[in-house]
Amino acid sequence: MSNSFNQDQSARRFKKRTKALQPITDLVEGVRSGNRRDLARAITLIESNSQDHFQHGQELLKELTPYTGSSIRIGITGVPGAGKSTFIETFGESLCEQGYKVAVLAVDPSSTVTGGSILGDKTRMENLSRNQNAFVRPSPSGGVLGGVHRKTRETMLLCEAAGYDIILVETVGVGQSEVIVRGMVDFFMLLVITGAGDELQGMKKGIMELADLIVVNKADGANLPAAQKTRREYKSILHFLQPATKGWETQAVTCSSLHGQGIGDIWETITRFEKNTKDSGAFVERRKTQTKEWLHSMISDRVLNSFFQNPDIKNNFPDIESEVIAGNKTASQAVEALMSLYQK
Template identity: 85%
Template sequence: MPDSFNQGNKPKMFRKKSQAHQPIHELIHGVKSGNRRDLAKAITLIESNSQEHFQRGQELLKELTPHTGNSIRIGITGVPGAGKSTFIETFGESLCEQGYKVAVLAVDPSSTVTGGSILGDKTRMENLSRNPNAFVRPSPSGGVLGGVHRKTRETMLLCEAAGYDVILVETVGVGQSEVIVRGMVDFFMLLVITGAGDELQGMKKGIMELADLIVVNKADGDNLPAAEKTRREYKGILHFLQPATKGWETQAVTCSALHGKGIGDIWEAIADFQTATKESGVFSARRKSQTKEWLHSMIADRILNSFFHDPDIKRNFPDIEAEVISGRKTASQAVERLMELYKK
């Protein structure tokens, strides 16, 4: 198993002590040299809710940020049963064989994320986890969407500083997770299976509009004709949707993750996307826009956290909330009163 997994077997007190006392310059050197153990420690540091760890984590990021930005960031989501884990493992192994370093980050905003989440992600991608050119890591949120936004972004930066060329961000949750991940990656991929009509009834049109590539998986054996039919159906539907990326026409392709067929075509499409969007300036513009959105979300998260941890707010909030519920105060009046308390 990779070094990042071994970190999870150590007693909690030992892990915290090692993070708190290992000099930052050692972690910086370790991450830059591609040491997976130090990368795992650095990620754990920035994920910590401890104020001391937060400050050290930000110091670490400040030093490593100049060494980031050289990867292609790919978001991957899929309908239930689409074979997402198998696809990511096959795709990741294919890239590793070509000499790329691949990091896989799993995002689940709906989960409180326990240690078992790490085990689950790694057992689903057992071969990829053992590959020396791969790094598989969930990105915990603590059940807070803003937590995903910050921690996953910062984890991506650490992986880039460690020399990973391809960052695969897998959405484990549903709904808002796709929108969050779309807002932090360059390229977004939607995995589907045969039966496009049935799937579309349960799929929000908005999720399709986020995709730069639709991949019909399990295109093998007797299912091959149905998969090709589904690909044509999606291709027809895409003509009526707004493209996810300016200057790029969303494509629909087939593949068999189980047998490795069509994986090369998918990577070729991503390479074409990179070339086209970098030449047009869209790639750079998207990253700048995402950084701006990240700043705004960080401000909102910080203010919200500060507001609800304010002593006066904590003391008075239950009574004011009760007044709104009972109808003695309007919601607007309650907000005005709470803001008066907060400003003090």
């Protein structure tokens, strides 16, 4: 009985592994045909921290790379309460109605600490999730082998290979997430709300300098005059900030995600940005710079992972760390000792 049970367990594990490692040709064909289930499977494959899955995923990406790069990548962030989810759903549905295919990814680099919300984005964007021209997926973060740097970028590439024309990347976390997403998109949008006096005092100059467009949301009803005033205040301060993109003047506009007002104008602004930057060469130059930065971040992540997975480091690190905390070693001495172990 016990032997039979163990054989059944082994068979199930083997079946599970072979199912996870779906043949590359099948996945390539499924992703290229726009099959959302195969796209989800492909993304799950590159999310995995398993070394087998990692190699399999890289083979898949190699096959799909010739079909990537043709989308417009748009980053979206916003202050708390700015209505990002409502905006993305309204914006995404508007684009789908025009015949575009839209993928929405949500990035939360802090989720390794907080746990994140895996189903939150689909819950908040129910209508867009059901649209056949849309694909909504929380993007993984943290972990080994690259974290958000690798996984979100590779998820974008898979979506492009699946034929999605527009990739919307929403930052869920705060602080570093804006910088990370700015480094992987073509156009970066900052959503704000009325009360610009308080907003501007609390808004970090650095985040505003990342934006190609500032959108004052909830510009409707009795709030419309205040929203227009907020837009003017942002517009005035933008003159004193460094533009996010060479040759493009960051703009401030209003919109109502609830009523769809101003959504079309925002898309016109983005298409104008795309044309201007492609004509000037800034678009291609940014993509090249991002690819170089991606390479550097991948090297850093792999080396860091290799360091902490080294058996000698694992065995000795706790004791060396304790010596530093106790004041028996300086941090520099600890690093030298650890590097000597690693270089063996």
